[in-house]
Amino acid sequence: MKTVTGPTDRVVVIGAGLAGLSCALRLAGAGREVTLLERDGIPGGRAGRITDSGYTFDNGPTVLTMPSLVDEALGAVGESLNDWLDLMPLNPAYRTYFPDGSQLDVYSDTDRMAEEIALECGPAEAAAYRDYVGYLRRLYEVEFGDFIDRNIDHPWNLITPNLFRLVGMGGFLRLDRKVRQYLTDPRTVRALSFQAMYAGVSPLKAMALYGVISYMDSVAGVSVPRGGMHEIPVAMAGAATKHGVDIRYDTEVAAIEHSGGRASAVITTEGDRIAADVVVVNADLPVAYRDLLGVDKWSLRRLKYSPSAFVMLAGAKAEYPAIAHHNIHFGRSWRGTFEEIIDRGEVMSDPSFMVTCLSKDDPSLAPPGRHAYYILFPTPNTDAGIDWQTETPRYREHVLDTMERAGYRGFADSIEVEHITTPLEWQQRGMAAGAPFAAAHTFMQTGPFRAGNLWGENVVFTGSNTQPGVGVPMVLVSGRLAAERIVSR
Numbered sequence: 252m253k254t255v256t257g258p259t260d261r262v263v264v265i266g267a268g269l270a271g272l273s274c275a276l277r278l279a280g281a282g283r284e285v286t287l288l289e290r291d292g293i294p295g296g297r298a299g300r301i302t303d304s305g306y307t308f309d310n311g312p313t314v315l316t317m318p319s320l321v322d323e324a325l326g327a328v329g330e331s332l333n334d335w336l337d338l339m340p341l342n343p344a345y346r347t348y349f350p351d352g353s354q355l356d357v358y359s360d361t362d363r364m365a366e367e368i369a370l371e372c373g374p375a376e377a378a379a380y381r382d383y384v385g386y387l388r389r390l391y392e393v394e395f396g397d398f399i400d401r402n403i404d405h406p407w408n409l410i411t412p413n414l415f416r417l418v419g420m421g422g423f424l425r426l427d428r429k430v431r432q433y434l435t436d437p438r439t440v441r442a443l444s445f446q447a448m449y450a451g452v453s454p455l456k457a458m459a460l461y462g463v464i465s466y467m468d469s470v471a472g473v474s475v476p477r478g479g480m481h482e483i484p485v486a487m488a489g490a491a492t493k494h495g496v497d498i499r500y501d502t503e504v505a506a507i508e509h510s511g512g513r514a515s516a517v518i519t520t521e522g523d524r525i526a527a528d529v530v531v532v533n534a535d536l537p538v539a540y541r542d543l544l545g546v547d548k549w550s551l552r553r554l555k556y557s558p559s560a561f562v563m564l565a566g567a568k569a570e571y572p573a574i575a576h577h578n579i580h581f582g583r584s585w586r587g588t589f590e591e592i593i594d595r596g597e598v599m600s601d602p603s604f605m606v607t608c609l610s611k612d613d614p615s616l617a618p619p620g621r622h623a624y625y626i627l628f629p630t631p632n633t634d635a636g637i638d639w640q641t642e643t644p645r646y647r648e649h650v651l652d653t654m655e656r657a658g659y660r661g662f663a664d665s666i667e668v669e670h671i672t673t674p675l676e677w678q679q680r681g682m683a684a685g686a687p688f689a690a691a692h693t694f695m696q697t698g699p700f701r702a703g704n705l706w707g708e709n710v711v712f713t714g715s716n717t718q719p720g721v722g723v724p725m726v727l728v729s730g731r732l733a734a735e736r737i738v739s740r
């Protein structure tokens with residue numbers, strides 16, 4: 252494995268996103284002097300929080316999978332998840348709604364889920380589901396250690412017995428085709444393959460190996476910390492500070508000072524110079540190359556980004572007892588929706604969307620008798636050229652009309668506070684192409700083909716635009732992989 256060269260005693264980490272925090276914890280645990288500079292006033296980056304009039308909203312991830320990875324990061328400084336977070340498993344993980352009026356709850360417990368499928372879709376589909384779960388489990392076992400959880404310097408590092416197993420399992424076939432080898436009901440197909448969108452790829456075009464996301468999510472289980480997802484970076488930052496990491500909020504880095512491929516310091520927008528033996532960059536990779544390093548990397552100009560999202564956070568009087576914590580509403584269109592968002596750069600004409608009721612399992616997130624809602628409509632990213640400044644009011648109406656028709660009666664009139672984030676705002680917050688889900692996980696942007704995490708002699712990247720990729724579990728791993736570039740020598 253390639254590592255940084257030279258001394259590694261003083262490390263400056265730029266960004267207290269989950270990846271930066273994961274890396275900082277590992278470095279502190281390995282005895283490095285770590286200074287963490289964060290532009291915002293709070294940790295978490297995309298896993299942020301907005302509070303308004305008694306409501307508390309997560310404004311990024313709402314689905315926590317693989318919490319053991321949070322525990323591992325805390326474990327690097329001898330702390331444990333249970334001492335910092337109160338995790339609530341979500342059962343069901345999702346409630347899915349279909350245009351024919353039917354519903355399917357997604358449970359991570361295989362027996363319970365099989366019962367649910369048997370009731371809704373019949374016993375043959377339930378048996379097929381069990382077989383598909385077996386396939387997903389094998390996929391996870393084959394993939395995680397060799398292809399996700401380690402630094403991969405060269406494509407030939409991929410050549411392991413597990414690569415041949417993956418080929419044999421049809422990992423390089425289309426995900427949709429693989430799912431349909433098992434499942435036949437369009438509802439189970441959707442409920443167990445939409446997760447490819449988390450990696451920015453349509454399930455119709457993704458490779459079957461991305462079924463591993465469905466495994467981590469709908470099989471391994473979904474939970475949420477009491478207090479919301481933002482409690483995760485709060486815990487990680489708390490543990491990092493306790494173990495000596497010097498976190499400086501409201502401190503934006505303007506440049507990384509470097510010469511001949513060797514970084515020597517970072518310069519803040521206030522003009523302060525902080526010397527470093529190694530610089531870890533959690534700022535979005537393409538933006539950091541351009542703005543912080545001043546390096547024009549040709550391969551980054553050709554990146555294909557994931558779709559973006561229109562996110563509405565709404566504090567409302569309305570209550571819908573029949574909904575679950577996470578609710579996914581599928582439109583009639585399936586293939587057409589992906590073509591619109593990904594291929595044609597258009598907003599969905601027949602929307603599929605997610606409504607999360609943040610306060611459903613934790614009433615402390617809203618005033619008494621009120622609820623905190625998080626509504627996410629996938630959209631094209633800013634490369635599509637939609638003018639969100641003019642489009643936002645119209646799209647807001649469209650979102651509220653769609654919700655009304657989906658059964659959220661009277662929602663619009665019951666809203667007390669509201670915060671909207673469009674692709675334009677994601678871009679203004681420093682995300683290339685306004686894509687909060689980073690570069691899409693196409694084959695040529697995955698594994699060793701994804702932007703590497705080492706630059707020059709002593710600059711290391713971490714986060715969703717480097718390896719292994721996007722999502723809370725992946726960026727937590729990414730933080731560890733970055734730390735290994737520094738301490739594994």
Ligand SMILES: Cc1cc2nc3c(=O)[nH]c(=O)nc-3n(C[C@H](O)[C@H](O)[C@H](O)COP(=O)(O)OP(=O)(O)OC[C@H]3O[C@@H](n4cnc5c(N)ncnc54)[C@H](O)[C@@H]3O)c2cc1C
Nearest residue numbers: 266268270290296297312313314504534687714715722723
């Ligand atoms: C709306 C939305 C929904 C999502 N849903 C889920 C989900 O349900 N489940 C899931 O697993 N994942 C989800 N994700 C993805 C997941 O949140 C991200 O992949 C992950 O949080 C990214 O973490 P990161 O550390 O790579 O980057 P970031 O969180 O972007 O962290 C980068 C940090 O660097 C800081 N920074 C940037 N530039 C500078 C600078 N110049 N100086 C100082 N600091 C700087 C930023 O302020 C930020 O704090 C979602 C993301 C979004 C936005």
